[in-house]
Amino acid sequence: QLQLQESGPGVVKPSETLSLTCAVSGGSISSSGYYWAWIRQPPGKGLEWIGSIYYSGSTYYNPSLKSRVTISVDMSRIQFSLRLTAVTAADTAVYYCARYRTHNGRFDYWGQGTLVTVSS
Amino acid sequence: QSVLTQPPSASGTPGQRVTISCSGSSSNIGSNTVNWYQQFPGTAPKLLIFTNNQRPSGVPDRFSGSKSGTSASLAISRLQSEDEADYYCAAWDDRLNGLVFGGGTKLTVL
Numbered sequence: 001q002l003q004l005q006e007s008g009p010g011v012v013k014p015s016e017t018l019s020l021t022c023a024v025s026g027g028s029i030s031s032s033g034y035y036w037a038w039i040r041q042p043p044g045k046g047l048e049w050i051g052s053i054y055y056s057g058s059t060y061y062n063p064s065l066k067s068r069v070t071i072s073v074d075m076s077r078i079q080f081s082l083r084l085t086a087v088t089a090a091d092t093a094v095y096y097c098a099r100y101r102t103h104n105g106r107f108d109y110w111g112q113g114t115l116v117t118v119s120s
Numbered sequence: 121q122s123v124l125t126q127p128p129s130a131s132g133t134p135g136q137r138v139t140i141s142c143s144g145s146s147s148n149i150g151s152n153t154v155n156w157y158q159q160f161p162g163t164a165p166k167l168l169i170f171t172n173n174q175r176p177s178g179v180p181d182r183f184s185g186s187k188s189g190t191s192a193s194l195a196i197s198r199l200q201s202e203d204e205a206d207y208y209c210a211a212w213d214d215r216l217n218g219l220v221f222g223g224g225t226k227l228t229v230l
Contacts, residue, residue: 108176
């Protein structure tokens with residue numbers, strides 16, 4: 001059974017960089033037909049797709065976040081990562097990692113999520 | 121303001137049938153498939169419907185999806201108290217070249 005687990009700091013200071021990692025177990029991150037994604041959810045609000053990466057390094061980013069986001073994949077460590085620069089309070093959210101199946105695209109596996117608070 | 125529009129709330133009594141709408145445009149729902157996710161408080165979303173009307177293994181047949189033009193709907197029949205959750209639609213948007221979610225609908229079982 002595929003499992004995803006987010007990890008990273010729970011608090012980030014304004015203007016600094018948010019960095020999170022998603023560890024993948026029970027499956028291969030280099031399987032064809034799947035992208036690996038980050039989605040976030042501000043407290044009490046809806047879901048927002050941040051971006052996705054293929055094991056080859058090909059990426060798609062949310063246009064509203066593109067200038068601040070980098071998603072990378074580390075196949076040797078079987079994990080992928082999110083970097084979000086110049087954070088503000090508006091970036092406070094639960095951050096989820098998920099697997100995106102490209103055929104009839106959908107998120108079929110999700111991590112449990114990790115809350116990141118932007119605060120000084 | 122979400123690209124896909126959902127009603128913020130819906131409600132029904134046990135045994136009733138409830139529908140949740142998701143309105144988009146030609147660049148998203150009009151040209152791509154729609155998925156629905158169910159989310160309980162404090163937990164990650166779970167795939168409920170994919171490719172407009174397909175249920176993953178383990179999802180009861182009380183849940184069904186449909187799509188027509190630039191709109192989609194999620195129907196829940198024989199409503200149960202455990203269906204009380206937030207529901208989100210999602211689709212790829214060709215104009216934005218990215219994935220978009222609806223704002224979510226909070227379903228209350230009265």
